[in-house]
Amino acid sequence: MKLKLALAGAGLFGEEHLRVMSRMADVEIAGIADVNAKAAESAAQRYGALDWGTDIIAQLDRRKTDGLIIATPGQTHVPIAKQALERGIPVLVEKPMAMTAAEAATLVEREALSQAFILPGHVLRFSKPHRLIADIVGSGGIGRLLSLTARRYRDDSHALRYPDIDPIMMTMIHDIDLALWMAGAPVHEVLALRNPAHEQRAQTVVTARDRNGAAWTLATAWTFALDAAPPDRLEIVGERGGIDFETGAYLRQYGAKVREIDLAREEPDDPLYTEVAYFADRIRSGRPPETVTAKDAHAGLLIAEAALASLSQGGIVKLPG
Known part of the structure; x- marks a missing residue:
């Protein structure tokens, strides 16, 4: 029997999810909802909802x-997810899972009381x-992690398309989650800088130190011309080596083990398909997610909030604990 998945949000992110679901032979699109009735009807006709x-x-x-699957604007994620959990329906919530850490905490609490689960849409996992x-990092392949540097730049249309959500919450949240995943430790202190200040079309740099002593440097910018932004990059330095990664180009490991993977020669990666397939598998098995959890998303939002506070107040923000 086919799994029946519904979608909230027929915009850009929703369309990507619909394309993925339409390729899954064991999934049926149960319904599509959007505040724009024409968008919902059009999507339903195209994908046979x-x-x-x-x-x-x-x-x-x-x-x-x-x-x-919740792919609506961020401000609506929590109320929709709560309603689904109350009905015992598992939810895949696009990032950010919530707009504040406090809201995310309420979702974590609601999930604990529900028979259903939350899968945050941190697709890079x-x-x-x-x-x-x-x-590589988790197995000790480069020794203790000393630093992590990530770059995620986008074209300046993002400043017009997402005027009500900060680039930290929209774009950098991916790298905050990656850093938490790779470092395996919560953050102790955060400093954020933006130039030009108080603008969406700007570069934002966040530096942080986690409780294992590793330094994070995360950067995003919504300043590039259409299709002119450089590819995403990730660089990790450990006590016994390092990793250099550029999306779609290469992955290099240095240290006791040296290797280079030409990603252009590899089979195309489709993390969104893998994410939705994982969601479907967890629904069928009745097992809660392990790859990424609501608690992970909450931890990332605590760091994002500290970065936003640093931008607002100036200076270093220390996190409790």
């Missing part, structure tokens, strides 16, 4: 649904190159 409308909760109540990097 069983139901469509403007109210996802009404859809969940009138039609059997095994799981819900399902990327083959990133999983290999995590395996």
Whole structure:
């Protein structure tokens, strides 16, 4: 029997999820909801959804649904997810899982009381190159982690398309999650800088130190011309080696073991497909997620909030604990 998945949000992110679901032979699109009725109807017609409308909760109540993917604006993630959890329906929530750490904490609490689960949409945890990097670091292949540097630049259309969400929450949240994953330690202190200050079309640099002593440097910029942004990069330095990674180009390991993987020659990576397939598998098995959890997303939002506080107040922000 096919798994019935519903989608909240028929915008850009929702469209990507629909393309993925339409390729899965064992998944049926139970319904699509969007505040824009025409967008919901159009998406339903293109992808053969069983139901469509403007109210996802009404859809969940009138039609059997095994799981819900939430790809609506960030401010709506928490209320929709709570309603689904109350109905025992697992949710895949696009990033950011919530707009504040406090909201994320309420979701963690609600999940604990529900028979369902939350899978945060931190898609890079399902990327083959990133999983290999995590395996190298986790196995001690480069020794104790000393520093992690990440770059994630986007074109300046993002400043117009997402005027109500800070680049830290929209783009850098990926690298905050990656750093937490790779370093395996919470952050002690954060300093954030932005130039030009108080603008979306700007570069933001966040430096942090985790409780194992590793230094993080995370950068994002929404300043490039369309299709002119350089590829994402990740560099990790350990006591006995390092890793240098550029999306779609190469992955290099240095130290006792030296290797280079030409990613252009590898099979194309499709982390979103892997993420949705993992979501479907966890629904069928009844097992909660392990690759990334609501608690992981909450930990990342604590760091993102500290970075936003640093931008607002100036200076270093120390995290409790």
